[in-house]
Amino acid sequence: MPSPTVPFFLTSTTLAAANKPHPQPAAPPCDAHAHAPAASLASASYEARMRLNPHLALRLFDHMLRSGADPDPAAYALALASCARGRDPAAAAQLHAHAAKRGVASHRRVRGRLVHAYAACGMASHARRVFDRGTDNDMVAWNCLLRGYAQEGGNEDALREFFARMPSRDSVSWNTVLSWCVANGEYDEAIRGVPGDAGKPGVRA
Secondary structure, three states: OOOOOOOOOOOHHHHHHHHOOOOOOOOOOOOOOOOOOHHHHHHHHHHOOOOOOOHHHHHHHHHHHHHHOOHHHHHHHHHHHHHHHOOHHHHHEEEEEHHHHHOOEEEOOHHHHHHHHHHOOOOEEEEEEHOOOOOOOOOHHHHHHHHHHHHOOHHHHHHHHHHHHEEEHHHHHHHHHHHHHHOOOOHHHHHHHOOOOOOOOOOOO
Protein backbone atom coordinates (compact mmCIF):
# COMPACT_ATOMS: atom_id res chain seq x y z
CA MET A 1 0.00 0.00 0.00
CA PRO A 2 1.63 3.28 -1.08
CA SER A 3 2.06 6.08 1.41
CA PRO A 4 -0.85 8.56 1.56
CA THR A 5 1.60 11.30 0.66
CA VAL A 6 2.38 9.68 -2.68
CA PRO A 7 0.32 11.33 -5.45
CA PHE A 8 -2.48 9.29 -6.98
CA PHE A 9 -0.61 8.05 -10.06
CA LEU A 10 3.04 8.28 -8.98
CA THR A 11 3.31 4.54 -8.41
CA SER A 12 2.71 3.84 -12.12
CA THR A 13 5.59 2.84 -14.37
CA THR A 14 4.92 5.79 -16.65
CA LEU A 15 5.39 8.33 -13.88
CA ALA A 16 8.29 6.47 -12.35
CA ALA A 17 10.14 7.07 -15.61
CA ALA A 18 8.85 10.61 -16.03
CA ASN A 19 9.86 11.51 -12.47
CA LYS A 20 13.59 11.36 -13.18
CA PRO A 21 14.30 14.00 -15.83
CA HIS A 22 11.44 16.41 -15.21
CA PRO A 23 10.85 18.79 -12.27
CA GLN A 24 7.69 18.75 -10.18
CA PRO A 25 5.14 20.95 -11.97
CA ALA A 26 3.97 23.98 -10.02
CA ALA A 27 0.30 24.56 -9.35
CA PRO A 28 -1.25 26.73 -12.08
CA PRO A 29 -2.29 30.30 -11.26
CA CYS A 30 -5.93 30.81 -10.40
CA ASP A 31 -6.15 34.55 -9.90
CA ALA A 32 -7.05 35.50 -13.48
CA HIS A 33 -10.57 36.12 -14.73
CA ALA A 34 -12.13 36.53 -11.30
CA HIS A 35 -15.59 36.31 -12.79
CA ALA A 36 -15.12 32.63 -13.75
CA PRO A 37 -15.25 29.75 -11.24
CA ALA A 38 -11.79 29.06 -9.83
CA ALA A 39 -12.15 25.30 -10.27
CA SER A 40 -12.99 25.69 -13.97
CA LEU A 41 -10.03 27.99 -14.51
CA ALA A 42 -7.68 25.62 -12.72
CA SER A 43 -8.98 22.69 -14.78
CA ALA A 44 -8.50 24.59 -18.04
CA SER A 45 -4.98 25.61 -16.99
CA TYR A 46 -4.02 22.04 -16.17
CA GLU A 47 -5.47 20.75 -19.45
CA ALA A 48 -3.44 23.30 -21.41
CA ARG A 49 -0.28 22.15 -19.66
CA MET A 50 -1.17 18.49 -20.24
CA ARG A 51 -1.39 19.21 -23.96
CA LEU A 52 1.98 20.97 -23.94
CA ASN A 53 3.65 18.31 -21.74
CA PRO A 54 2.09 14.95 -22.65
CA HIS A 55 4.92 13.11 -20.86
CA LEU A 56 3.66 14.69 -17.62
CA ALA A 57 -0.07 14.24 -18.28
CA LEU A 58 -0.64 11.70 -15.50
CA ARG A 59 1.26 13.73 -12.93
CA LEU A 60 -0.60 16.89 -13.91
CA PHE A 61 -3.89 15.01 -13.69
CA ASP A 62 -2.97 13.96 -10.18
CA HIS A 63 -2.15 17.56 -9.27
CA MET A 64 -5.47 18.62 -10.72
CA LEU A 65 -7.31 16.23 -8.40
CA ARG A 66 -5.27 17.24 -5.37
CA SER A 67 -5.86 20.95 -6.06
CA GLY A 68 -9.62 20.44 -5.94
CA ALA A 69 -10.16 21.10 -9.65
CA ASP A 70 -12.84 19.01 -11.34
CA PRO A 71 -11.44 17.21 -14.41
CA ASP A 72 -13.68 17.20 -17.45
CA PRO A 73 -13.74 14.59 -20.27
CA ALA A 74 -10.88 16.35 -22.08
CA ALA A 75 -8.61 15.95 -19.04
CA TYR A 76 -9.42 12.24 -18.74
CA ALA A 77 -8.78 11.80 -22.46
CA LEU A 78 -5.34 13.44 -22.20
CA ALA A 79 -4.38 11.32 -19.20
CA LEU A 80 -5.59 8.12 -20.89
CA ALA A 81 -3.58 8.98 -24.00
CA SER A 82 -0.51 9.07 -21.75
CA CYS A 83 -1.41 5.59 -20.45
CA ALA A 84 -1.56 4.31 -24.03
CA ARG A 85 1.83 5.85 -24.91
CA GLY A 86 3.44 4.45 -21.77
CA ARG A 87 1.71 1.04 -21.99
CA ASP A 88 0.52 1.55 -18.40
CA PRO A 89 -2.48 -0.72 -17.71
CA ALA A 90 -2.55 0.01 -13.96
CA ALA A 91 -2.94 3.76 -14.51
CA ALA A 92 -5.53 3.14 -17.25
CA ALA A 93 -7.60 1.03 -14.87
CA GLN A 94 -7.30 3.68 -12.14
CA LEU A 95 -8.47 6.38 -14.52
CA HIS A 96 -11.34 4.19 -15.71
CA ALA A 97 -12.52 3.65 -12.15
CA HIS A 98 -12.19 7.33 -11.35
CA ALA A 99 -14.06 8.36 -14.50
CA ALA A 100 -16.85 5.91 -13.70
CA LYS A 101 -17.11 7.32 -10.19
CA ARG A 102 -17.38 10.84 -11.61
CA GLY A 103 -19.96 9.73 -14.18
CA VAL A 104 -17.92 10.56 -17.28
CA ALA A 105 -16.73 7.09 -18.35
CA SER A 106 -19.56 6.86 -20.88
CA HIS A 107 -18.62 10.16 -22.55
CA ARG A 108 -17.67 9.43 -26.15
CA ARG A 109 -14.25 11.03 -25.91
CA VAL A 110 -13.37 9.26 -22.66
CA ARG A 111 -14.73 5.94 -23.91
CA GLY A 112 -12.68 6.19 -27.09
CA ARG A 113 -9.50 6.87 -25.14
CA LEU A 114 -10.27 3.99 -22.79
CA VAL A 115 -10.52 1.67 -25.79
CA HIS A 116 -7.20 3.02 -27.07
CA ALA A 117 -5.44 2.73 -23.70
CA TYR A 118 -6.63 -0.80 -22.93
CA ALA A 119 -5.89 -2.02 -26.47
CA ALA A 120 -2.40 -0.47 -26.42
CA CYS A 121 -1.73 -2.11 -23.04
CA GLY A 122 -2.55 -5.60 -24.37
CA MET A 123 -5.96 -5.74 -22.68
CA ALA A 124 -8.18 -6.25 -25.72
CA SER A 125 -10.94 -7.92 -23.71
CA HIS A 126 -11.21 -4.83 -21.48
CA ALA A 127 -11.15 -2.58 -24.54
CA ARG A 128 -13.93 -4.64 -26.14
CA ARG A 129 -16.16 -4.32 -23.09
CA VAL A 130 -15.79 -0.54 -23.16
CA PHE A 131 -16.30 -0.48 -26.93
CA ASP A 132 -19.46 -2.55 -26.77
CA ARG A 133 -21.06 -0.11 -24.33
CA GLY A 134 -21.06 2.60 -27.01
CA THR A 135 -23.35 2.99 -29.99
CA ASP A 136 -21.44 5.89 -31.54
CA ASN A 137 -17.91 4.53 -31.83
CA ASP A 138 -15.86 6.38 -34.43
CA MET A 139 -13.30 5.00 -36.88
CA VAL A 140 -10.47 5.68 -34.43
CA ALA A 141 -12.07 3.44 -31.79
CA TRP A 142 -12.68 0.66 -34.35
CA ASN A 143 -9.07 0.80 -35.49
CA CYS A 144 -7.67 0.94 -31.95
CA LEU A 145 -9.48 -2.24 -30.98
CA LEU A 146 -8.58 -3.94 -34.26
CA ARG A 147 -4.93 -3.10 -33.60
CA GLY A 148 -5.30 -4.39 -30.06
CA TYR A 149 -6.49 -7.77 -31.33
CA ALA A 150 -3.67 -7.89 -33.87
CA GLN A 151 -1.00 -7.08 -31.29
CA GLU A 152 -2.36 -9.35 -28.56
CA GLY A 153 -1.90 -12.61 -30.45
CA GLY A 154 -3.73 -15.85 -29.76
CA ASN A 155 -7.10 -14.25 -30.48
CA GLU A 156 -7.45 -14.93 -34.18
CA ASP A 157 -11.20 -15.55 -34.11
CA ALA A 158 -11.89 -12.28 -32.33
CA LEU A 159 -9.81 -10.35 -34.86
CA ARG A 160 -11.56 -11.98 -37.81
CA GLU A 161 -15.01 -11.42 -36.33
CA PHE A 162 -14.28 -7.80 -35.48
CA PHE A 163 -12.79 -7.04 -38.90
CA ALA A 164 -15.84 -8.54 -40.59
CA ARG A 165 -18.13 -6.37 -38.42
CA MET A 166 -16.43 -3.07 -39.31
CA PRO A 167 -18.94 -0.75 -41.01
CA SER A 168 -16.12 0.75 -43.08
CA ARG A 169 -12.35 0.40 -43.39
CA ASP A 170 -9.60 2.91 -43.97
CA SER A 171 -5.87 2.62 -44.64
CA VAL A 172 -5.17 2.03 -40.93
CA SER A 173 -7.62 -0.89 -40.88
CA TRP A 174 -6.07 -2.50 -43.93
CA ASN A 175 -2.48 -1.95 -42.82
CA THR A 176 -3.28 -3.48 -39.44
CA VAL A 177 -4.92 -6.61 -40.76
CA LEU A 178 -2.48 -7.16 -43.62
CA SER A 179 0.45 -6.85 -41.24
CA TRP A 180 -1.23 -9.37 -38.97
CA CYS A 181 -1.72 -11.78 -41.92
CA VAL A 182 1.94 -11.58 -42.90
CA ALA A 183 3.19 -11.87 -39.30
CA ASN A 184 1.10 -15.02 -38.82
CA GLY A 185 1.96 -16.65 -42.14
CA GLU A 186 -1.51 -16.09 -43.62
CA TYR A 187 -0.06 -15.18 -47.00
CA ASP A 188 -3.04 -16.26 -49.08
CA GLU A 189 -5.34 -14.11 -47.00
CA ALA A 190 -2.91 -11.21 -47.24
CA ILE A 191 -3.01 -11.51 -51.03
CA ARG A 192 -6.81 -11.62 -51.00
CA GLY A 193 -6.79 -8.64 -48.68
CA VAL A 194 -9.44 -9.86 -46.24
CA PRO A 195 -9.05 -12.42 -43.44
CA GLY A 196 -11.99 -14.73 -42.93
CA ASP A 197 -15.35 -13.50 -44.18
CA ALA A 198 -14.34 -11.56 -47.27
CA GLY A 199 -17.74 -11.02 -48.73
CA LYS A 200 -19.87 -9.97 -45.78
CA PRO A 201 -22.71 -7.79 -47.11
CA GLY A 202 -22.67 -4.18 -46.08
CA VAL A 203 -18.96 -4.03 -45.33
CA ARG A 204 -17.20 -1.41 -47.39
CA ALA A 205 -13.52 -1.48 -48.15
